[in-house]
Amino acid sequence: MVKKAWTAIGLMSGTSMDGVDAALITTDGEAMLEPGLHLTTPYDSAFRDRLRDLIADPCDVASVEQELTAFHARAVSALLRAADISPTEVDVIGFHGHTVLHKPEEARTWQIGDGAKLARDTGIDVVYDLRSADVAAGGQGAPLAPVFHRALAAKMPRPLAVLNIGGVANVTWIGDGEDALIGYDTGPGNALLDDWIRRHTGNPFDRDGALGAAGRSHPLKLAKLMTHPYFNEKPPKSLDRDAFAAIAVDVLRDLSVEDGAALLTAFTVETISQAAIHMPLQPRQWIVVGGGRHNQALMDGLRARIDAEITSGDAIGWSGDAVEAQAFGYMAVRSRLGLPISYPGTTGTPRPMSGGVLAQKP
Ligand SMILES: Nc1ncnc2c1ncn2[C@@H]1O[C@H](COP(=O)(O)OP(=O)(O)O)[C@@H](O)[C@H]1O
Numbered sequence: 001m002v003k004k005a006w007t008a009i010g011l012m013s014g015t016s017m018d019g020v021d022a023a024l025i026t027t028d029g030e031a032m033l034e035p036g037l038h039l040t041t042p043y044d045s046a047f048r049d050r051l052r053d054l055i056a057d058p059c060d061v062a063s064v065e066q067e068l069t070a071f072h073a074r075a076v077s078a079l080l081r082a083a084d085i086s087p088t089e090v091d092v093i094g095f096h097g098h099t100v101l102h103k104p105e106e107a108r109t110w111q112i113g114d115g116a117k118l119a120r121d122t123g124i125d126v127v128y129d130l131r132s133a134d135v136a137a138g139g140q141g142a143p144l145a146p147v148f149h150r151a152l153a154a155k156m157p158r159p160l161a162v163l164n165i166g167g168v169a170n171v172t173w174i175g176d177g178e179d180a181l182i183g184y185d186t187g188p189g190n191a192l193l194d195d196w197i198r199r200h201t202g203n204p205f206d207r208d209g210a211l212g213a214a215g216r217s218h219p220l221k222l223a224k225l226m227t228h229p230y231f232n233e234k235p236p237k238s239l240d241r242d243a244f245a246a247i248a249v250d251v252l253r254d255l256s257v258e259d260g261a262a263l264l265t266a267f268t269v270e271t272i273s274q275a276a277i278h279m280p281l282q283p284r285q286w287i288v289v290g291g292g293r294h295n296q297a298l299m300d301g302l303r304a305r306i307d308a309e310i311t312s313g314d315a316i317g318w319s320g321d322a323v324e325a326q327a328f329g330y331m332a333v334r335s336r337l338g339l340p341i342s343y344p345g346t347t348g349t350p351r352p353m354s355g356g357v358l359a360q361k362p
């Protein structure tokens with residue numbers, strides 16, 4: 001029997017709060033997948049501030065959620081226009097929403113985003129709330145992208161690592177065999193560095209890693225940061241965006257903007273390279289996706305610290321800015337088919353789990 005090919009759109013609003021990534025993908029929810037067009041619609045700084053305030057103190061949830069959902073509906077329209085297709089040609093949207101709280105140790109994870117409103121506004125079925133079922137079953141609810149990374153890397157030599165450097169960094173380890181799939185957050189990605197750069201320069205991030213490359217990291221301060229208990233924990237494990245904010249404030253005190261950027265860049269590099277101790281076999285190659293791959297100081301640091309080939313996803317034909325969004329399109333299709341999106345090795349769920357809530361178009 002020929003499996004149905006679904007046309008899906010994945011929507012991701014990452015912890016970096018840089019905007020909404022929207023990506024088209026055609027897939028049967030299993031091995032067949034063809035990534036399509038993608039677009040990033042950046043948030044303006046006022047909305048970014050509203051999101052940041054909400055995460056610090058979730059009080060104005062309803063209005064921010066409506067605004068966020070309307071923003072996602074506009075991101076869908078922009079993508080449909082760019083691809084020159086109509087809503088009726090899209091079978092499903094995978095809507096991640098925006099994480100305002102992630103405390104898996106308390107069995108709580110919370111992504112805002114009104115799936116029913118998005119289905120109404122776009123005229124497309126929406127699968128949303130993709131993390132809750134996993135958390136309710138005892139999983140971390142994150143990372144979810146591994147199932148997609150494995151499909152995307154189906155033809156590549158194993159063992160392989162796929163590293164996503166977003167606000168938080170997460171890695172997927174893919175070995176031989178059905179069960180050889182592990183995923184966990186490694187530590188900070190860009191979020192700490194972004195916050196530091198914004199505070200000192202007003203810019204949203206360290207473009208190309210220029211400030212980080214110009215500064216000097218302090219080994220003792222780095223060692224202090226590495227004492228955080230998270231790094232010794234065995235996976236499955238996942239992180240809240242601001243898990244390291246408190247310890248970083250302390251260590252960064254009195255540093256110049258360049259030296260602070262160098263230290264935070266080294267922190268991300270060090271935690272990623274140390275995360276490899278949790279892999280059963282060392283990968284031959286690391287494929288890097290997410291915005292952090294644009295940070296040259298970070299990429300140079302990874303190449304110096306990790307004894308394997310470090311390749312940007314773009315170099316092998318992946319769209320490094322769209323992989324996470326594509327993953328949520330892929331997961332929406334799997335959700336519709338009742339297929340698992342999380343596994344014991346990726347989130348710590350006791351058994352492979354599907355997930356997501358369906359909101360049907362009117
Ligand atoms: N040219 C660049 N130079 C350095 N860093 C960049 C560049 N472009 C993007 N980034 C980083 O990537 C981040 C966005 O990455 P993204 O993968 O979208 O993360 P998230 O999924 O958390 O939103 C930005 O906040 C910034 O830190």
Ligand SMILES: [Mg+2]
Nearest residue numbers: 014016018019
């Ligand atoms: Mg982003």
